Amino acid sequence: MNAPFPLGAHSDALCVQPLSAKTTELVRVVVVGSVDDGKSSLIGRLLYECDGLYDDQIACIRKRSVDGVLDFSLFTDGLLAEREQGITIDVAYRYFSTRERKVIVADTPGHVQYTRNMATGASTADAVVILVDARLGVLAQTRRHAFIAALLGIPHVAVAINKIDLVDDAHAVFARLSAEVRAFTSALGFRSAQAFPVSALRGDNIVHPSPQTPWHDGATILSWLNALPLRAGVDDAPLRFAVQAVLRPTLDYRGYAGTVSAGTVRPGDDVLVMPSGLRTEVAAIDTFDGPKDAVRAPAAVVLRLRDDVDVARGDMIASIERPPQRRSSFDADLVWFGDAPLLTGHRYLLKHTTRRVSAHVEVLRHRYDLETLGTEPASSLAQNDIGRVRLVCSRPLVVDPYTVDRSTGAFILIDRHSNDTVAAGMIAALDDEERDSSWRSDVEAHERSARLGHRGLVFLVDDEGAGRALERRLFDEGAHTALCDDVDDAAVLAGAGLVAVLVARGAQRRCAGREALEQRGVSVVDEDAGWRPR
């Protein structure tokens, strides 16, 4: 299956690791396309010709080669199962440096079964190389990958028409296929697109311009990588800073640890704390290396604020002029990874910035048809389907549309039983107004307890059986009860004045649950504490 490669000239002059301390930019590029189009081989070739490989690594691959010729796909296909089957299963990350840049290249699997791994490699990319086999043209997977890359907001695309060594009239084939792919990619809205006739086998137009393609303009995958405009518009983005932790090393120090994910921040800046909406001023930017006058994304720092406002993990410190929005429901595109299909109404965990809430899909608006790029009605999303949904969260999130800011527009859905990540989500354009504000109530807690005969609180138990038994007992004793297995639900139920029995398996989860509830001012009682409704 694996066609052998003749050994190309091994250049050492072209791209060397920089020794000087000069600034080297980081570029993340992902290589996608259908099965066997030559993604792994192209990356192997790129590494080989950019001196991204050591002699012992090359020797190791050479040992496995036939007649002294190298199989370049073996440089990235690092799992035993991959080498046995001759396909890529999971994404591999490889690293090399050019004169200007440090490149992280993600080799992704073409097989549809492993689309989730392709999305993993693509989610952080600045640029994407879409491979097409010159003999086979654009396939269903080519379209799926291009679609996902566009959805993930990768701005720049290179279309590599590979295996041109295998077709007769390479020029005509290249012209036809690159036109076809570019029609497709421009419909998907990439910011820039450029096509290359390549052969991973011969090394054509990957690092060196190929004498075999005199009709091509001489650009190579490497020259494209070096010329990508990377930080256009990044510096004047509005500030986004998700709070990861509150640091209180001494009684009079309170700092908020987090990462400036967009924009710039300086002491003295007026900022908004979300979702509370309080305004304050940045008092100082603290780091291990001392206070800073200004920092810009990405930077992990500690912010101190002028006023003693209440800020917790999961909150966002943001620009006042261009603030993010508070929403507990919004439209989003989902790429579904779960083995089980998406269930509307089912509670998933949603992780967005540093906030974790419970969420469900209220409406599945449509599924995308990757053949036509149109949409079609659907009742569910199966594994690898992509669709537009309306999501409802148990608590508000602080969001931007994904196309405006990846860091505040992206989220994942987690299945609360298997703990698997079942979907990648990208927030779509936002409606004008927050629809539901039911989380803010005019009824006071004491009014509720006066009517119900007890105050709202949460019992923590270890398993479902115990939970059911406890709820029965409490109910029989006259309490207004509810049973749940989600911290957010428990908080809402207790907020409504009920006695919520929360099933949290395992000591660690109970401990985390207790902490989260107490942080939100909910009383938590241990099962055996002998509480009785009065």
Added chain:
Amino acid sequence: MSTKDHLDVLEAEAIGILRETTAEMAKPVLLYSIGKDSQVLLHLARKAFHPAALPFPLLHVDTTWKFREMIAFRDAFAARHGLQLLVHTNEAAVREGINPIDSSSQKYTTAMKTQALLQALALHGFDAAFGGARRDEEKSRAKERVFSFRDRLGQWEPRRQRPELWNLWNGRVDEGESMRVFPLSNWTELDVWHYVRRESIPVVPLYFAKVRPVVARNGTLIMVDDERLRLRLGERIEARRVRFRTLGCYPLSGALLSDAATVDDVIAEMSASRVSERQGRLIDHDEEGSMESKKREGYF
């Protein structure tokens, strides 16, 4: 204000990972192997929580065969910075006499490293363990997630890794399961050295060339660090100017003939090097795929 150096980007990413793990996991620990990667990881961890103290302890899995200079460095460094250091050894395996000279390297690694690590994690109930492993080290590492899920037996299942998008880490585990977390995933060996230089991070002096007593064995120079390394027939101790590119158990660490005595020299020497750092680690030579099998069993 246009370009941002890649080391700044990598630093921010790693600090974000350290903080996120600490917030989401019940009981994290930092696996501290005393090597350059551990030093960088520890430096980043101190940065992540400054001005607060480190919110987790360090764990050193001691095989009892580390270079003496490593142990001395470890103790001095931990004391100077007031770090909480746990040390664990697989005592049963020591009593059984398993050692890196007479035992097969597979048996030795399983007992003194993999089993020892799993024992220590279980003993303290850690549900997340930070490691300084990098994806550029080895081909199966290149496939591993930043948050790498381990089942109740500490095993890695490469065919069922969770999708990992953006920097939205999913650290959810059930009782007994755990995460290995690799904040340096995207760093290369050269990035580590550039960062050591930029941040003036102290590292064990064994990384720098000095005249040391070595013996040539199976084509490798082994440093004679104590009397347990018995000379074989025809072997003799020579004084050579050597340094180490990676550090581990001294009988398994190959020395390089080198004049690189400073961080700058090391960077220059490494930029010109044509061999990978694995070359000097004797346990990694076994078989193609041996790292993958070790990791499946719970190795770091």
